[in-house]
Amino acid sequence: MEELLGRIITGKVTDENEQDYFVQVNGTTFRLDKAEIKKPLKMGANFKGFAYENEGHDLQITRNAPAVQVDHYGMGTVVRSQRTLGVFVNIGLPNKDIVVSLDDLPDIMELWPQQGDRLMIALREDAKHRLWGVLADGEIYQAIAQPAKKHMQNANVVATAYQLKLVGTRVMTDHFELGFIHPSEREREPRLGEELKARVIGVHEDGTLNLSLRPRTYEAIDDDAAMLLAALQHSADGKLDFSDKSDPAAIKAYFGISKGQFKRAIGHLLKDRQITQHDGALWLNNSEATTDDPAK
Template sequence: MDQIIGRVAAGKVTDENDGYYFVQIEGATFQLDKNEIKKPLQLGSNFRGFTYENESHKMQITRNVPKIQIDHYGFAEVVGFKHDLGIFVNIGLPNKDVAVSLDDLPTIRSLWPSVGDHLMIALKIDKKGRIWGQIADEEIFNAIAKPANNKMMNKNVQATVYRDKLAGTKVITDDYHLGFVHPNERDVEPRLGQHVAGRVIGVHPDGSLNLSLKPRAYEAISGDAAMIFAVLKHSESGQLPYTDKSDPKAIKKFFGISKGQFKRAVGALLKQRLVTEDEQFLKLTEKGIAKVVE
């Protein structure tokens, strides 16, 4: 049985009921959901599919073979977790999420993947015939990586965290370049499997990248500018009746800051093209509307 589970195997249809065909492979019987089959199968027909134990602990076979298999790696979305077991990922099976053991996850619980994060895994079968997700190791990422070139310098990239270490964070970009984030180049340590936005601050001779997860100086919003931007974002109309022509007392009463502070903050937002200003209103631009408040 252990040589069949979690693999593509072929067998014969030996029985059926209203909902399932039953396929026998090397003496073991697997149920096949009839909803998967467009043309009825005959008893004695050959059928080939992916075998697994479903969440009801029944042996099942499906024609919808997942891309992630034993020794076949791919990204799987995290769909749940159980503190005393690990996390669960979706590999495309109709009624089975695959567990990744807590033994393979970071010891710091806050660095565990969250729902919606993605891990690169293959499948493995334990001694009891249970399917587990096996996280890709360094060798796998080195094998699938593409070398970057110097033209990448200062480019924005999107990447997925595949290793958390005290010395820094290892990521693979959406274009399959390997990257490293030094602790000084991040405000918080990202989770394993988290999708992050960064920029290239170095290109190594081997084609790997040094990345920063911190915004460029001109992209950062802080202090009074962040406060004003947040107020704008939470206003129904995306605008406020305050400008550099407004009365200082009105500004002080509404924002709690001086007119000078207000003008400097608005200047920072204007420079980043997050707002526009006319005679009467401070307004969000399309870029400002799209930007998420940190």
């Protein structure tokens, strides 16, 4: 069979049954679901559509061609993974998902795309006439990229990881700007194809972005303050034996944050008058005071 799969082809309608028409292309017959066709087709009529092999291993042709084709890149959504094979990607066909081989995926399986992640792929037909997904490389992303604007500094963006390297993660935003996330600007390494909520920390002259997955300072303070407030609320007497003079190692061991973060969280709660600080301890305002509370 000549190279027909994964492409838009034209053939002749040669037969039909209750459910399907049959379209022949150079001696190869494809099934065409009648549910797609609003007006009946005549025998001998030409039909143009996308050719593929469905999950039942039947050759099929559809007028609803996906964006992803041989030599045509488009986005697909990961639906599942198989350790010994790779990940299965939905490109819009009703009865066929496309496999991206494990050979093209990160060596660390935890960095493989998960269900719902998105990959930009094209199709490749192998010698056995099987269709595989081919990941877009950096040149493809460069070709479709749009330059970022200077006013994007400090803006929030949504981006998808498309290249994982030791030096950092390369991403493309939903508006097609290219971005880079240095390892110091993330808590963990993103998965391939993962959608990320990031903020712009730099706009280069070439129109690319530096991004961070870390919260802004005031957002980090809010998170740490909320954690500290919850700890006070769950303490027996609305008191914690910590203060801005406490040992950094003790703070890190108990709260999991640095002393600097701890002091900023205290300052935030003091400013909001949710706590007080005296006698080497933190006190929850409006709490049930104990006899150990000198303010009682």
